[in-house]
Each structure stands twice: as structure tokens, then as C-alpha cells.
Amino acid sequence: MGASRSRGGSNPRPPVGPGSGSGPGSGPPMGMPVQKAKDFKGTLRRLSAYLLPHRIPLLSMLVTAMLSTLFNIVSPKILGTATTKLFEGLMLKLRGVPGAGIDFTYISQILLLLAGLYGLSALFGYLQQYIMAGVAQKTVFALRQDVNEKLSRLPLQYFDSNAYGETLSRAVNDVDNISNTLSQSLTQLITSVVTILGIIIMMLTISPLMTLMLLLTLPLSVFVVKGIATRSQTHFMNQQKTLGELNGHIEEMYTGHPIVKAYGQEPQALGKFNEINEKLFDAGWRAQFISGIIMPLMMFINNIGYVLVCVVGGILVTRGSIQIGDVQAFIQYARQFSQPITQTANIANVIQSTIASAERVFELLDETEEIPEAAEAERITQPEGKVSFEKVKFSYKKDQPLIEDMDIDVQPGQTVAIVGPTGAGKTTLINLLMRFYEVDDGRITVDGVDIRRLVRGNLRSLFGMVLQDTWLFNGTIRENIAYGREGATEEAIIQAAQAANADHFIRTLPEGYDTILNEEASNISQGQKQLLTIARALLADPAILILDEATSSVDTRTEVLIQKAMGRLMKGRTSFVIAHRLSTIRDADLILVMNQGRVIEKGDHGQLLAKGGFYADLYNSQFATRSAQQKAG
Template identity: 70%
Template sequence: MSQEQQGAGASGQPAGRPPGLRGHGPRHPGPGGPGGPGMSMPAEKAKDFKGTLKRLIRYLRPHKYQLAAVLIMAVASTVFSILAPDVMGQATTKLFEGLMGKMKGIPGAAVDFHGIWLIVMNLLALYVLSALFGYVQQYLMAGVAQKTVYDLRRDVNAKLNRLPLKYFDARTHGEILSRVTNDVDNISNTLQQSLTQLITSVLTIIGVIVMMLKISPLMTLIAVLTLPLSVVAITQVAKRSQKQFVRQQAELGQLNGHVEEMYTGHKIIKAFGREKTSLRQFDDINERLYTAGWKAQFISGVIMPIMSFIGNIGYVLVAVVGGILVTRGSIKIGDVQAFIQYARQFTMPITQTANIANIIQSTVASAERVFEILDEEEEVPESAQPKVLKEPRGDVAFNHVKFGYDPQHPLIEDMNIGVSQGQTIAIVGPTGAGKTTLINLLMRFYEVGDGAITVDGVNIAEMKRGDLRSMFGMVLQDTWLFNGTIRDNIAYGREGATEAEVVRAAKMAYADHFIRTLPDGYDTILNEEASNISQGQKQLLTIARAILADPAILILDEATSSVDTRTEVQIQKAMNELMKGRTSFVIAHRLSTIRDADLILVMNHGSVIEKGTHEQLLAQKGFYADLYNSQFTKGSFEPEAV
């Protein structure tokens, strides 16, 4: 975690924790795997395949010596594996010649069992050496793959800590998580498994062709002629099955989305009596998924029988031609046996290579998505000589501040605000007025376009973000609690907090009583969504966390909106005590809660249009007065004007 994240998190609610994901979880291949036997799903293609591949290779360069060793091990393992059928053929030839000699009554003819035994021992040695080199190859490649992905993950993690908040605001949490987890895992799996398999497959193809040509060019030609027939058959079947796999994945995505949506909105569905509609929608999607999945698996399942049929045709032709050549004395019977084994080995690495080529396309596309993160524009660099406020007072000033999320359309123009230590500043205004934007600028989640914001006379742009954010305590309307004990969640406010300080903060936030009524008290484990306590209780814990942080400046964004009226009064007392001597920024929608503020800023369209105390603003009978009085007006539901 970066220093600036620690600063934000230590004082209240940290930015960047995804509240929940929809439709961005791990991709499920569905029944039977993603592509059926002997094939894979259509690969997502990279926009710049060559450029991305070169960039990915740069991550492998520090491990070039290990990769060279992997290549040597792969060559050795493949060579020993390819030599084995030839050696086995020699044993068969010796056995055949000995038996034929005895049958023909040749004097002194006998089976050379000693010679056969030596050949068998050589064969065993070849298999052992092949396995040994294969093991070393996998061991070395596992180290290279994990170190490479470690470097990639480290760079991505460091980059995420340097990205501005606008990057995360513009993208869903699921999209970012998918790139950081799914795409990086895809790269890891390819480096770990597919890369070594590709090397071995290519070497096997070359080696097998060489050995087949050595035995008989004529039989090699017959074996190779069956290959185009296999390719044509597989291509025709694959075209039909790929459409169904694409349809299957689309239907699976719809089904996952529907199920997640229905479980998330379970209470609403029950309240409006839409269970039958939900089940009907599920059945419709499930039926379409079944049809697509059945067709995809059936069509792709035809591939293996077709390949076996064509392979058997080649096997018969090779056996017939080989038998003729043996009778003519052109080759030995052991060579025919070895050739048949080579012919069997020939098609498998070709199929593997085709599949791996598809996987590599998908991997490069994943790498491109990861590199897009690494190429994103970073936050404004920290000052080379940052200024530090050892004992911040809390004097805040906005001097001619200008800002816009889109530089072409400024939201705030020439804002000037002066806040003294200990003052409570309330920020009010309609939705979209710029209240939260003001807080984002104050904490440097966004950088000002022009002008300056100062704390105790120091420009916040000249301070480290972590140091700046450590001066703030935040309590937001959307609570954030992590999976852990209640004690740990409160103690998150300040590192090294003692048990007594945690309990004191909980008492000040009026949370101690309800915590002690829980079965495990402060040791109660909150689940991932903290759904085992009420929304109001969650808010009390976040307030206790902010109290424990003991910040110089407080930011309260509708901090009491989720609690009942009686608790709100109690929290308001605790807040008033907490805010003594501290500068406080309070974003409020219920204007009755900020009548005692020292200064109220009324915002609209990014500008402060009115400012003053509650009484002063009411006396002006302007925008604030209309906003305040509207709370007590009985109105009817009227549609918004179009």
C-alpha cells in the first residue's frame, strides 16, 4: 500500500476499496471446458501484436540464461524421446531376424536375447534421460515464469499507486481487477505451460520428420499427405463449433448476470412479487445456454473421431506400403514399427502447436491490457523537496482555484475561501453543485487546474500526498469496513492504537454499548460486506475510527444519515466535542444539522454563490433560504419538466 493510501485510510475511509462487483468476476468456461476436445475458444486478438509481444519479451530478458538452459533441456529431452522408437525398432528387427532364421533352419540361427537386452537397457536409459531433462526444463521454466509475472505484478501494483483518482472514477472496479488478476494469470499460465509445450512440440515435429525421412521418404510422403485432409476436416468442424462456443459464453454471461442481479435484489423481488418473472427469465436463458452448450460440445466432439479416422487411414497405408518394402528388402521390419510410432507422434504436436498459437494470441491480448495500465498518465509527481507540517493547526485557504474534470468545461472558476483553525465549515447545495469536488481537491485526489489551496499557509502541491492526507479524518455516507474484527476496524484509524484507546473512541462514538451486546464483543468478525451488523452500526464504527485518528481537519459527508434520530443527537454531541479546536468541513443535505456552523458555503454549478452564518443567509432570503424552507414545505409528486 502506498504512503498516500495509508494517509487516507488511517484517518477514516480509504479510497479505492471496491464496494462490490457486477459481471466482472472470473470467466467461467462452462461445461466441458472452453473449447471441447482438441481445440480452444476463439482468441481475443491484440491491437498491436508485434509491439506487445516485444514488450512482453523484454520482461523475459533478465532471465535469458535460464531460458537458454530451458531450450537446451527441451532439445535434449525431445531428442532422447525421438530416438526411443528407432532403438525399439532395432530390438524388433533382432527378434524377427532370429525367429525367421530358426524357422528357415539356418544353422546356428538363434534369437540374440543378450543383444535385445542391451537394446532394452539403452531404451530404458533414453526414457529416463528424456524424463530427467524434461523435469529440469519444467523446473527452470517455473522459476522464469513466476519471476517474470512477479516483476509484472510489482510494476502494475506500483503503477496503480501512482494513478490519479480520475482513472478509477472512469472505470469499473471489475474492469481494473480483471486486468490485474485474470490477465496477469493468463500470462502466467502461458509462460508456465504453453511456452515449454510450444518449444517441445516444434522440436518434436522437426525431429519426427527427420527420423521418418531417414527410414523411408516414400512412407513419409504418405504420412504427410493425410495432414491436409485432417486440417480441412478440423477447420470445417471448428467453424461451426466456434459459433456455438461464442454463443455459449454469451449466454453464460447473461445467466451469471441474471443470477447475481436476482440475489442482490432479493428483497425487492419479494416485495414486488416478481419471483415467477425472475424464474421465467432464468429458464429462458438457461434453455438457450443448454442448446448452445449441447451443440458446441457435440460438434467439437466430432473432431477427435474424424482425426482418428483419418489417422487410421494413414496407419493402414503406412502398414501396407511398409510391408511391401520389407518383402522387397528395402527396409527392415523394425523400421516399419518405428515409423508407425513416429506417424502416431506426428499429428499430436501439430494440433498442440495450433492450439498454443491461439493461446498466445489471447495471452498477448491480455498483456496489451496490462500494458495499457502501465502506460496510463500518472499523478503529478511529488515535490522534490516536500514541505512538512509537524503540528498542523488547520488554517485552510482556496486562492483563485479553478478546476474541471474536463479541462474544456471548468466546474469551478476563481474560488476563494478562507477557513481559520477550529472553524466548522458547512458546504450545502443541490446535487452536482460541486460539494464533493471541493473535498477531492482539498485532499489532492484531483489536482487544481489553476490557483492554489493552502494549509497553514503551505501550498498542498508542495507537500507529500501521504503527509497531507494524514492530517484529515473522513467519515463518509458510504461506510467502508473490511473483513476482520470490530477492534481491528476501529484501530485502522491509527497504527499502534492501544485497546484502551480503541474502547475510548468507541464510547465517544456511542458504539461501545452495541459492540458489547454482540456475542464476541470487540472480537466479533465482520464479514466481507459487514452485513452482519446494521447500516447505522457500521456508521458508528467509521466515526469511532475517525475519532481514534485524532486528525487536525475533519471531513464529514452526511456522517449521521444512516442512524436513528436519538443516536444522531448523541453522535452530534460526540462530534461537537471532537470538532473543538479542529477545522471541520461538513457536507450536509439536511440543513437543520448545520445551523451552528461558523460558516456556511452555498454552492451551485461549482461556484460559491452565498456564504455566511445560518441567520445571515436566512436574512438574505436568497438561494439558501429557499433551500432551507423547502425542507418544511408539503409538496406533491410532480414530474420533472422535459
């Protein structure tokens, strides 16, 4: 019903730069700067606590991952026996040994065995992914639920002091990053580690000497990758920085396109775009080129390893130390060996980034919450609308008091106008009344009950709000009006629209009450938006109203309609009106004049003018300004 929503500040998903991806084994390219957690171990333990309820599925996933990898690893060794048998039969036949030939029965049995092993590997791989997908989604579901519940418990102060986009990024992007890692990278990490260990064991069973020759190439690979990654990291950082500048410039030019055209700034805007785009091209080209050298160099080093393996293997075969099928199996293992190592390096970066995301989510979960409800919280079931401020003190910062010893007594049905210059504390008064902020001292009561003893939901249900910054969501006009009362009937919705002078314009729309408002509600005018918010408040039928003058940006005819609708809305209800144009609140029962957090004058319009004080000066200055504008017009 009430708060206005931010139109800007939402933080889109991080831009996808070159080299990024989301598939298995993807992650930041080598050399790409990775966001790191401040407390890796502590965050990892805390994230692990979300996985603990799924211990049995995780253990099952680990077993299936090991079996899938194991069946895959032993297959080259078994295939090598078939190659050996084929080679031996062929050699005996060439030598003219009577009855010699290729034992196709044996070979076909080996091939059938291999087919079975590969089938079992695929089956266990499928089970591994199936189990982990369930665990990941259940874990992230619990995390999202905690974040959502946390957001509902955070005080308004948190949202006032933190950018909406930053909070959305933690609640959406960071949680998605955790989800992707759990469902993809974690299983790949386990598979890669098991594969590396399994391949080393299998190679050692074939030939320790050949294994040593292959492992000698590893330090060279690490040296090359580390050297190139270090050089490319600077260019990746420049790329990301420039990409952010380009996105910011495009967003600014897009949202302010009419202004750019009105002032003829298209050439300047295009020139700046080209300048940033050139920088991005240069940084991106250098980053991709340098990081792209890694794979050719790795292939070169691996090929050196293959040559050594083939030479040594050939010598061993001629000496009868090993079978030729073992050399074939070893070459297969050598080709498989580099892939899991590269994957593990990439996944290590992904996990670093994921733990950093988890840390950001946990920082949100650790934010100070609203003061808990009273042990025996009360409810007001039949509100009258009496409101009192008794010696209220409040400050946003402890050393800078804003409101001191405020006393206000509002009777049921009264209209109270709150006026004063910008920063006087008008909105703060409303925030305290709605208990978005807690008072430092004193108390605020509604119908004689301290609002700190009321259930927050019950307290806020007593209020209806019509603000200058309208809040409408993406949905039909009917749904937007019905937002004011759960289970509202069609008749009640139409009656509320009629009372708000909104029914006529709604019926002129092609779809009537079924017209869908877009995300910004820009397919209706500002005045029509305001009439819908009034209809929503009328449908809610609150005991107390909070009105922020809503006619400052509409035409005169719409202003009259809004004023009439607000008059109906205020009838018989206690109303707090934040007034900007003093001419609109001359009929208020009580006018509170605020300055620097204090009520410096109070009374009705006539009494305050007669005093000739702050209010009189404010009113006369507005009147004089309006008269001058009319004469100039």
C-alpha cells in the same frame, strides 16, 4: 481512513464455459473465438522485456526441453532394433538353422538402454518444468508489482471514469492468464515444435517414401479442422454471449432477491431464466457437437495414414529395403506426429489470448499518472488546520468549467458546512482539497503551504474522513479501528471506541473486539458501522476533518449517538461538513452555499436566513417538507 469502497462492480473471473480448461495443453477449443491483440508484435516485444532478466534460466530451459524431447524421440528407433533382432532370430530358428535363436542378451541391453533414455527424458522434463515455473512466477511477480505500483500512482479521475471490475480484471485475471501461459503453454510450445521437427527427421532416416505418404494426409487434416472450426465459431460466440446473459440475470436476481419476492416476480424471473437457459443449451450443444466431430475425423484421417504406412512398409520389408523394426518405429512416430500438431494449434490460440491479456495490462500501465511530487516536497509536522482556496478554477472537462474563481478562508478550529443541490460541486471541493484532482488555476493552501508542494501522503495524513458510505474491511473490529493509526495500542483503541459511543455495542457482541466483520460488514448494523468509522477517525487524531452526513439511514437513537460522537470528533479541529439535512449544521461557524460550482452565499445560519436567498429557500423547503411528512404520519 477515508474513501468508501464500491460494493458492486467487481468483476468476477470470466465464467468457465464448456470446453475450457487450465491444464497442460488446454486452451480454447478449436473453433472457440479467441481474443486477439491490436498490436501483437509490439505487445510481444514488451512482454519479452520482462523475460530478458531471466535469459540464462530460459536458455537452460530450452536446452533441457530439447534434450528431454530428443531422448523421447530416438527411443522408438532403438526399440525397433530390438524388434528386428527378435524377428531375425525367430525366423532363423523356424528355418532350422543350427545354433540359431533369439539373442536375449542383445535385447535386454536394448531394453536397459531404453530405460535409461526414458529416465533421462523424464529427468530433463522435470528440470524444464522446474526452471520454467521459477521464471514464470518471477516474471509475473515483477508484472504484478508494476501493476500495483501503477494503481497507487493513478489519479482518482481514472477510478471515477473506469469500472472497478474492469480494472480488477486487468490486474488479476489478465495477469493470471499470462502466468498460466508462461508456466505451461510456453514449455509445451517448445516441446511440440521440437517433437514435430525431430519426428520428421527420424521418419526421413527410416524411409523418405513412407514419410511422404504420411505427410500427404496433413493437408486433408488442415482442411477438415479449418472447415469445422469456422462453422463451430459462430455457435461458440453465441454460447459465450448467452452465458454472459445468464450470469447477469442470476446475479441480478440473487442480489435483488428480497425485491423479487416482495413484488411476486418469481415466476417472471424463473421464466426468463428458463428462456436464457434454453438458448444456452442450444448454442452449447451445437458448439460442442460440431467441435466434437474434429477428433473422430482426425482419427479417421490418421488411420488412413497408418494403413498406407503399413502397406508401403510391408512392401519395403519384403523387398529388403528396410527392417521390420523400422516399420514398427515408423508407426510409433506416425501415432506421435498428430498430437504435437494439435497441441501447437491449441497453444497458438492460447498465446493469442495471452498477448491480448498482456496488451490490456500494458494499457493500464500506460495510463496517465498523478502529477509527480515537487522536487523539494515539503511536510507539515505540526498542523494548525488553516485552509484557503485562492481564485481556484477547476473543470472535469476543459470546455465545461465547474468551479471558477473560488475564494474560501477557513481558520483553525472552524466548522465549515458545504450545502447545495446535487451536482453543485460539494464533493468536488473535497476532492480538490485532498488533491485527488489537481486545480486548473489558482491554489489551495494548508497552513499557508500550497498543497502541490506537499508530499501527498503527508497532506492526506492531515485529514480524517467519516463518509455516508462506510468503509470497513474483512477483519476484526479491533483491526478496523486500528486502521486509523499504525501501531495503535489496545488502550488507545478502546479509548477511541468509548469516545465514539461504540464500546458498549462492541462488548455485547459474542467475540467483543475480536468479532470478525464479513466482507460487506453486514453482520453489524448501519449505525454501528458508522460508529466504528468515527472511532477510527478519532484514533487517527487528524488536524482537519471531512464529514459527509452519516445519519440519514439510521434510527433516531443511533443518530443521537453518532451526533454526540461526531461532536467529540470535531472538537478543536477544522471541519468540513457536507450537509444534506440543513437542520444539522445550524451551529457551523461558516456555511458555504454552492450551486453550479460556485459559492453563491456564505455566512452563518442566522446571517443566511436573514438574507432570504438561496439558503433560506432551501432550508425552508426542507422544514416545510418535514412538517408535511410529520402531519401525514
